[in-house]
Amino acid sequence: MPRFGTSIRIASAVAAAAALAVVVAGTAGATSHTRSNATITGAGSTFVAPLVSQWISPVGGAYGIELQYSAIGSGGGVAAITARTVDFGASDAPLTPDQFSACKGCEQIPWALGATAIMYNLPGVKNLLHMDGPTLAKIFMGQIAKWNDPAIAKLNKGVSLPSTAITIAHRSDNSGTTYNLTDYLSSVSPAWSSQLGRGVAVNWPAGVGAKGSSGVAGVVSSTPGAIGYADVAYSVQSHLKYFALENRSGKFTTPGSRGILSAASSDQKPAADNSLSIVNPPKKYDNAYPISTFTYVIVPLQSSKAADLKHFLFWAVTKGQTSQYTAKLRFVPLPKSVLVVAEKAIAKIHS
Amino acid sequence: MSAADVTATPTRRPFTGRRVRFGDVLLQLVAGAAALGATVLVGLIVWKLVDGSRLALSKYGLGFVTHVAWNPVAGHEVYGAGSFLFGTIVTSFFALLIATPVAIGIALFLTELAPRTIRAPVTALVETLAAVPSVLVGLWGILVLGPVLRTDVEPWLHSALGWIPLFGPPSSSGASVFTAIVVLAIMILPIVSSISRELFLGVPPELKEGALALGTTRWEMVRGVVLPYSRGGVAAALILGLGRAMGEAIAVTQVIGGGVFIHWNLFSTGDTLGSKIASSYQGASTQLQAASLIYLGLVLLVLSLAANVAAQVIVRRVARKHGVTRGGHA
Amino acid sequence: MSAHGLSGPRVRLDRLPRRRRVNATMEALAWLAAAIGVGILGVMVWSIASKGWSALNLDLLTKPPIPFSLTNAPQGLSNAFAGTLVIVALATAMALPVGILVAVYLNEFAPPSIRSSVGLVIDVLAGVPAIVVGIFVFVLLVVGSGQSAIKGAFALAILMLPFVARTTMEVLALVPNSLREASLGLGVAHWRTTLSIVLPRAAGGIVTGTVLAVARVAGETAPLLFTSSIAGTQTSWNPTHALQTIPVAIFELSESPDPKDHARAWAAGFILLLFILLASLTARWLSARRTRI
Numbered sequence: 001m002p003r004f005g006t007s008i009r010i011a012s013a014v015a016a017a018a019a020l021a022v023v024v025a026g027t028a029g030a031t032s033h034t035r036s037n038a039t040i041t042g043a044g045s046t047f048v049a050p051l052v053s054q055w056i057s058p059v060g061g062a063y064g065i066e067l068q069y070s071a072i073g074s075g076g077g078v079a080a081i082t083a084r085t086v087d088f089g090a091s092d093a094p095l096t097p098d099q100f101s102a103c104k105g106c107e108q109i110p111w112a113l114g115a116t117a118i119m120y121n122l123p124g125v126k127n128l129l130h131m132d133g134p135t136l137a138k139i140f141m142g143q144i145a146k147w148n149d150p151a152i153a154k155l156n157k158g159v160s161l162p163s164t165a166i167t168i169a170h171r172s173d174n175s176g177t178t179y180n181l182t183d184y185l186s187s188v189s190p191a192w193s194s195q196l197g198r199g200v201a202v203n204w205p206a207g208v209g210a211k212g213s214s215g216v217a218g219v220v221s222s223t224p225g226a227i228g229y230a231d232v233a234y235s236v237q238s239h240l241k242y243f244a245l246e247n248r249s250g251k252f253t254t255p256g257s258r259g260i261l262s263a264a265s266s267d268q269k270p271a272a273d274n275s276l277s278i279v280n281p282p283k284k285y286d287n288a289y290p291i292s293t294f295t296y297v298i299v300p301l302q303s304s305k306a307a308d309l310k311h312f313l314f315w316a317v318t319k320g321q322t323s324q325y326t327a328k329l330r331f332v333p334l335p336k337s338v339l340v341v342a343e344k345a346i347a348k349i350h351s
Numbered sequence: 352m353s354a355a356d357v358t359a360t361p362t363r364r365p366f367t368g369r370r371v372r373f374g375d376v377l378l379q380l381v382a383g384a385a386a387l388g389a390t391v392l393v394g395l396i397v398w399k400l401v402d403g404s405r406l407a408l409s410k411y412g413l414g415f416v417t418h419v420a421w422n423p424v425a426g427h428e429v430y431g432a433g434s435f436l437f438g439t440i441v442t443s444f445f446a447l448l449i450a451t452p453v454a455i456g457i458a459l460f461l462t463e464l465a466p467r468t469i470r471a472p473v474t475a476l477v478e479t480l481a482a483v484p485s486v487l488v489g490l491w492g493i494l495v496l497g498p499v500l501r502t503d504v505e506p507w508l509h510s511a512l513g514w515i516p517l518f519g520p521p522s523s524s525g526a527s528v529f530t531a532i533v534v535l536a537i538m539i540l541p542i543v544s545s546i547s548r549e550l551f552l553g554v555p556p557e558l559k560e561g562a563l564a565l566g567t568t569r570w571e572m573v574r575g576v577v578l579p580y581s582r583g584g585v586a587a588a589l590i591l592g593l594g595r596a597m598g599e600a601i602a603v604t605q606v607i608g609g610g611v612f613i614h615w616n617l618f619s620t621g622d623t624l625g626s627k628i629a630s631s632y633q634g635a636s637t638q639l640q641a642a643s644l645i646y647l648g649l650v651l652l653v654l655s656l657a658a659n660v661a662a663q664v665i666v667r668r669v670a671r672k673h674g675v676t677r678g679g680h681a
Numbered sequence: 682m683s684a685h686g687l688s689g690p691r692v693r694l695d696r697l698p699r700r701r702r703v704n705a706t707m708e709a710l711a712w713l714a715a716a717i718g719v720g721i722l723g724v725m726v727w728s729i730a731s732k733g734w735s736a737l738n739l740d741l742l743t744k745p746p747i748p749f750s751l752t753n754a755p756q757g758l759s760n761a762f763a764g765t766l767v768i769v770a771l772a773t774a775m776a777l778p779v780g781i782l783v784a785v786y787l788n789e790f791a792p793p794s795i796r797s798s799v800g801l802v803i804d805v806l807a808g809v810p811a812i813v814v815g816i817f818v819f820v821l822l823v824v825g826s827g828q829s830a831i832k833g834a835f836a837l838a839i840l841m842l843p844f845v846a847r848t849t850m851e852v853l854a855l856v857p858n859s860l861r862e863a864s865l866g867l868g869v870a871h872w873r874t875t876l877s878i879v880l881p882r883a884a885g886g887i888v889t890g891t892v893l894a895v896a897r898v899a900g901e902t903a904p905l906l907f908t909s910s911i912a913g914t915q916t917s918w919n920p921t922h923a924l925q926t927i928p929v930a931i932f933e934l935s936e937s938p939d940p941k942d943h944a945r946a947w948a949a950g951f952i953l954l955l956f957i958l959l960a961s962l963t964a965r966w967l968s969a970r971r972t973r974i
Contacts, residue, residue, distance in 0.1 A: 039913070041911070041913065043911045049748065049749055050749040050751075053747070053748040053749040053750075054749075056914075066913070066915065068912070068913030068914065068915075069748075070910070070911040070912065071748070072910075072911065075635065075636045078636065079635060079636075079641075080911060083824060083825055083826075083827065084825075084827070085823070085826070085827035085828055085911065086827075086911060096425060098637070099636075102638075165523050166523075167523040167524050169524075172609040172630040172631070173630060173631060174423070174631070174635070174636050196424070197424040197426070197427060198424070199423055199424035199425060199636075200423070200636050201423045201424075201636070202422070202423070202424055203420075203421065203422045203424070203611060204610070204611075205612075207610075207620075208524050208526045208608040208609065208620050209608060209609025209610065209620070209622075209630065210609075210936060211630055211936055212933075212936065214936060214937045214938060214939075214942075215936040215937070217937075217938040218936050218937055218938035219524055219526070220938070221938040222498070222524065222525075222938070223523060223524040223525075225523060226523070226524065233749075234938075237749070237751060237938075237939070238938040238939070240938075328751060329751075371871075372870040372871070372872065374870050374871075374872035374873065375870060375871045375872045377872065378785070378871075378872040378875065378876070379786070379790050381782060382782040382783070382785045382786030382789075382790060383786050383790065384782075385779050385782035385783045385786060386782070386783045386786040386787060386791070386799055388779070389779070389783050389799070389802070389803060389806065389842060389846065390799055390802045392806060392839065392842075393802055393805055393806050393809070395817075395821075396809060396813065396814070396817045399817050399820050399821050400813070400816065400817060400820070402820070403816070403820040452714065453714045453717050453718060454714075454718075455714075456710060456711045456713070456714025456715065457711075457714050457715050457718045459711045459714075460711040460712060460714060460715040461715070463711070464708055464711055464712065465715070473715060473718075473719060476718075476719055476722055476723075477718055477719075477722065478961075479722060479726065479958060479961075480718075480721075480722045480725075482896065482954070482957045482958055482961055483725065483726070483729075483900075483954060483957075484899070484900020484901070484902070484928060484950075484953060484954070484957065485900070485902065486900065486902045486928045486931050486932050486935070486950075487729060487900065487931065487950045487953065487954060488725070489932070489935060490931055490935040490946055490947070490950055491725055491728055491729065493935055493936070494935070494943060495725075495728050537721055537725070540718060540721075544718065568700050568701060568703070568704035569704055569707075569708065570703060570704040570707040570708065571700065571704070573707075591808070594808055597810070598808075598809075598810025598811070598812070598813070599810070600810065600811070600812040600903050601812075601902045601903055601932060605932070605935055605936070625810060625812050625903075628812055628816065629812060629903060629906065644816075645816060645820065648812070648813050648816040651810060651812070651813060652809065652810070652813045655808055655809065655810050655813070656805065656808070656809070658808070659804070659805050659807075659808030659809075660805055662808075663801055663804050663805065667797075667801075
């Protein structure tokens with residue numbers, strides 16, 4: 001009887017709607033109680049993502065701004081801000097002139113300072129291993145296949161290295177961390193510079209591709225004998241060891257605050273587009289860690305959320321640099337000269 | 352209400368002698384618009400992809416499809432689909448190779464051999480496999496399957512069959528073309544199996560019983576009656592499975608490792624059209640790279656459309672043939 | 682029982698032992714195939730279920746994720762569950778009416794030639810890979826204006842459309858013509874016949890088809906990567922923003938190095954799989970109920 005069937009249908013629809021309402025109520029209870037009016041969305045660099053995630057709740061508390069950040073890689077961040085699908089982008093690789101013109105009225109502002117660690121997974125070897133630039137380039141080019149290769153053994157005399165195969169973990173997406181690493185490898189290895197060059201992605205001749213810095217950390221954690229690269233915060237979080245790299249003065253340095261600060265002192269004056277280059281600093285910065293880098297926030301000069309953006313960014317480059325946020329992630333507060341430039345640039349944002 | 356009340360309208364009236372109301376015209380228009388929209392959608396998809404890849408199309412033309420390159424470094428930019436096309440073909444082909452005997456075996460088992468009590472549960476079980484989302488299969492592939500393949504299966508295969516270039520040195524992480532092949536085989540197994548099962552169930556029982564009455568063994572009956580009868584349908588099922596394997600991007604990108612080269616070693620990493628697009632979806636650094644990625648999507652679309660249309664044509668031809676010859680058999 | 686080698690399969694009595702052996706081998710292989718199929722499925726579902734069950738807790742549904750958490754503060758995927766509900770509901774709302782209208786047109790109005798060619802196009806649409814649909818919606822809607830849950834729902838609706846249209850067509854064809862003719866003979870307009878007599882009769886099958894289509898797209902990741910992946914961590918129901926979804930969340934967590942992330946991925950995957958299985962079972966039960974009545 002159609003009518004009877006109809007009432008069954010109506011009853012099931014009502015039941016489904018009721019169940020839905022229960023679920024909605026349950027998850028709605030999870031929403032933040034301090035619903036602020038302003039939402040600032042950003043996307044980009046996985047390098048700076050650990051630091052930005054520390055900023056989310058203090059910024060919300062200080063200004064009522066709800067900060068949303070998606071770590072999709074520097075390339076994605078630049079693409080997203082160019083298409084204005086987010087309010088700010090984040091990239092470790094400075095914008096090229098083409099990207100500046102495509103972005104139509106954007107500026108880049110250095111807002112954090114950190115380092116790329118070369119992390120590895122070698123069970124059984126407890127010592128801090130040493131590495132130098134040319135050998136690292138050969139490893140990433142796939143020319144050194146085993147851990148007990150003479151080139152590595154030479155740098156680590158007295159350490160018994162196993163014959164495990166080396167697995168390279170690199171980024172499969174467009175990454176500012178890749179730019180940072182390849183910038184360094186290009187400056188220490190002419191072969192790398194001519195065959196592969198520097199970029200947010202290169203034609204990796206060997207290894208496994210992973211998405212995002214966490215992807216690379218994931219491959220390294222789960223693969224004995226793997227070597228990968230990511231912001232040092234990821235090695236800290238995943239309890240992975242990293243190499244002590246030889247800098248130009250011959251010292252082997254690690255990606256800690258001393259190494260990063262020393263590297264940062266090699267370039268105190270941002271260029272006209274606010275970029276800085278502190279990779280492989282000259283000999284006199286003898287404590288420098290050679291794969292350090294500034295990282296940038298890309299903002300449009302004209303934005304409907306200018307006031308909130310400026311609040312957030314001013315906070316980020318001042319309070320956000322204090323040790324409670326930066327220390328355990330191995331970021332280093334911006335040097336004074338860079339901070340001045342950054343604040344001037346932030347002040348230019350208008351609605 | 353009389354049959355003589357015929358208003359002259361240009362719309363189709365499948366039932367003659369009936370007044371056409373405004374509501375009829377409206378419904379036909381609205382429903383027709385929906386149908387038109389659905390038809391146009393496929394064309395729109397093709398056109399939008401062509402439009403989006405225009406930059407790469409004009410720069411590289413058709414040579415892009417076979418060119419093995421993908422270098423995004425500024426100043427040396429060059430893109431090509433060659434290695435990804437190779438990856439798509441290799442992974443889909445081998446996945447089909449592995450899945451087909453197992454799927455047909457399952458279908459035969461369920462239609463001919465299984466005791467009545469386990470027939471329904473096993474059928475339901477195999478169809479559950481189809482319900483597992485690809486991202487979950489990929490998660491299982493990364494965390495469970497990959498390590499097992501890396502530590503046990505690949506070294507064994509390499510030592511047993513290492514003289515074949517396909518089984519070169521095992522991968523050092525679980526990510527490899529081989530893992531992707533196994534994952535794809537698992538994903539297309541239920542499709543091929545359930546379509547085959549329905550085809551085998553559709554073989555007229557009198558044909559099967561006739562053969563058995565002549566004294567054939569069950570296998571001979573299957574080989575001589577069931578398989579030839581459903582040959583066309585099984586071919587369509589295989590092509591559908593192939594199309595599905597070619598189009599799978601998520602599970603593949605989770606387990607395949609990435610790389611722009613053509614290796615014969617199944618245990619090396621690699622990339623397919625779908626997985627390259629999925630791993631680079633977030634942001635291309637230049638317009639040319641974005642256009643090249645969309646070009647990859649266009650190549651993939653053409654491949655899957657070809658497979659799908661072929662399967663549909665075969666299905667329709669088989670349906671027609673069996674509709675005509677039902678009850679008679681040469 | 683003796684064979685006389687007429688037309689059909691060749692049977693030779695003198696080769697009977699060998700033929701029996703071949704038959705036994707083939708039967709064993711078929712059993713083996715079934716065992717492999719059940720085995721693989723069993724292993725996979727067991728992994729998902731056991732890992733998912735042990736990681737399951739209420740936090741998953743009620744707490745938002747804390748990206749890059751250095752402490753052990755409880756976190757979950759509340760934003761993804763909310764987002765999935767919103768997007769799947771919107772996708773169904775988009776696909777259902779269009780699918781029904783397409784089926785109504787093809788079954789009630791279209792001449793046979795159009796019915797078969799449009800039917801072919803619909804079947805071809807079903808074979809377009811999900812990632813290609815994702816790129817399509819990205820190029821069509823997202824470039825220049827940004828992601829949103831609505832655009833993600835639109836992509837999923839494209840995937841659902843062929844299913845809904847096909848099953849609705851099949852169910853409409855099952856409605857006996859006598860019903861239509863009786864109604865028209867009574868003077869009821871064609872449109873009213875279709876809407877008030879034919880469609881309600883087919884409603885059960887339409888619901889089944891919709892539930893199956895929902896089960897199909899609830900786990901789709903690829904289209905959402907392009908249309909609704911840059912999302913916030915707080916739970917939001919606003920469809921004009923990009924919302925996180927369960928499949929995309931699992932995809933992102935699967936590549937993380939943190940075992941706690943893996944645990945959340947397993948748990949969310951387990952819930953997703955349960956939902957999909959429940960939907961498929963419901964659809965099957967509904968259609969069985971219909972045929973019994």
